[in-house]
Amino acid sequence: MCGIVGYVGEQACSDILLSGLRRLEYRGYDSAGIAIADDAGQVQICRAEGKLARLEAAYHREPFEGTIGLGHTRWATHGRPTELNAHPHRAGQVVVAHNGIIENYMELKEELRARGREFSSETDTEVVAHLIDDALEQGAESLHQATCQALERIEGSYALLVMLSDNPEELVVARFASPMVVASGPGGAFAASDVPAVLSHTREFVFLEDGDTAVLSRQGLQIFDSACASVERPVKRISWDPISAEKQGYKHFMLKEIFEQPARIIDTLRGRVSVERGEVNLPELGLDEASVQAIDKLVFVACGTSYFAAQVGRYMIEQHARIPVEVELASEFRYRDPIVSNNTVVIGVSQSGETADTLAALREARALGARTLCICNVIESTIARESDGVLYTHAGPEIGVASTKAFTTQLAAMGMLAICLGQLRGALGEEQARELIEALRQVPAEMEVMLRDMAPYETIARQFSRSHSFLYLGRGNQFPIAAEGALKLKEISYIHAEGYAAGEMKHGPIALIDKQLPVVVLCPRNRVYEKTASNLEEVRARGGRIIAIGNQDDSRLEAFADVVIGLPEVPEFVQPLISVVAVQLIAYHIADFKGTDVDQPRNLAKSVTVE
Incomplete structure (x- = not known):
């Protein structure tokens, strides 16, 4: 999400900034801007809604030029994706670009307004510019000192790039929980949110x-x-070509995106959950206690991976909010005369926000009188614009066609939605909510922890990549993960796979089991553990080859499985977010071992915009 690039040196910088932003387009954005200072200290800013073009x-x-400047591509979080909300932002002589979220910006904004400061945007970022400008007015000796003083007031995450028109000689950089790199060379000094921008x-x-903070000047x-004491950090030489740079050294985008999942889940939760208050706040959905109390049922409509995310959401919401939930394939919903009412909430789930079947299903639901919401990753996508409320995930751009981080951020969003609905419904107490949060x-x-050890997956790839078919089994909230694991394997390795409810195995699929069939059994300790473990033993009794996914210290799995993938012990509520990493990595390593096109598998598109 978002991109930052900055330069100070001897060269005219407009091309450096614009080309740098172009190389960061893969991160996703909905507006962009640049700011450049000339030698006289006059800063000009150009911003635009939409794409870099x-x-x-x-x-x-109306071109302008100088040898110091900064640029930004914005993915909207606070405020609409408009030119007015685009970065950079200015307050007095201070110009700022920012990635991240300032969680206490409203409190700071009211304080600054009370002291006479005026704001021109809806963003949290503008608060940072005013804080720095205010620190300078209060006597800070340098832009760096003023920035450090401002950071003491800020709660949240940030990658900041700051310029002062009174001093067109240096840039100040700051980082916390949002990536930032800096570099210096004969041509000047650079800052960027990712390496490709200035490689x-x-x-x-x-x-x-x-x-860390940093001061960039023509001298280096x-x-x-964090204590604003001078420090040395190691210099790393990058040997990647531009495409590899975007992959950050990973062999495939899919693998990179699997490893990005922890950070993207943090982004999705940030600013929305409070353990201290035991609250989830999702005002963007426009739900209040009265409207939630009136809901007769929720209906999820989705396709593919998003459909399996919705199935996990059903378990979460029914258990913790006590609202009936249906999960519908969007491609079937509009053709079967569905029964909805004015008290039905229909939720579309789509990574791209452009999935044609999901969009059509939501339009049908609206025509029938239902309220429509969506869970989506792309700001201002069609589904987002046409829904009554939007819960954005913050997966960032997903290049690999087989969805990974978009799925897990959808699960995180489902978890927040379940807690929020449970609280508004009166089904979930504060202490219970705090535990779930x-x-x-x-x-x-x-x-x-899951991502530290690739050895089991490499073993699975060597032993099972020649198999013609796989069976995935799971119960409860692991059943959708079994289906998702089978889908991943089909998508990128071209091996047939089927996800099945483990309790249904004896009603047909057991006939398939022999010593040639790998069976992936999702068996973490939960309320249905004993039942699933019994199914695993039934598979072993018939000669099936078992890949077990369960808790790390489970000796029962060790005794019956060919390969065991250990999971950390987590509450049942979030087990799907952990076990899905295992099935993603199984699919990835088998496909990589076979040599298929992992990132762009045949016949598939990232966003299915036709029915």
């Missing part, structure tokens, strides 16, 4: 750590730690 056209109509100008980068760069917040750390 519109910014470039606006700039070339054509330098190969040596410093990756700032949380709490100085780095400071804490479980969601711990997911990224547990995912990191």
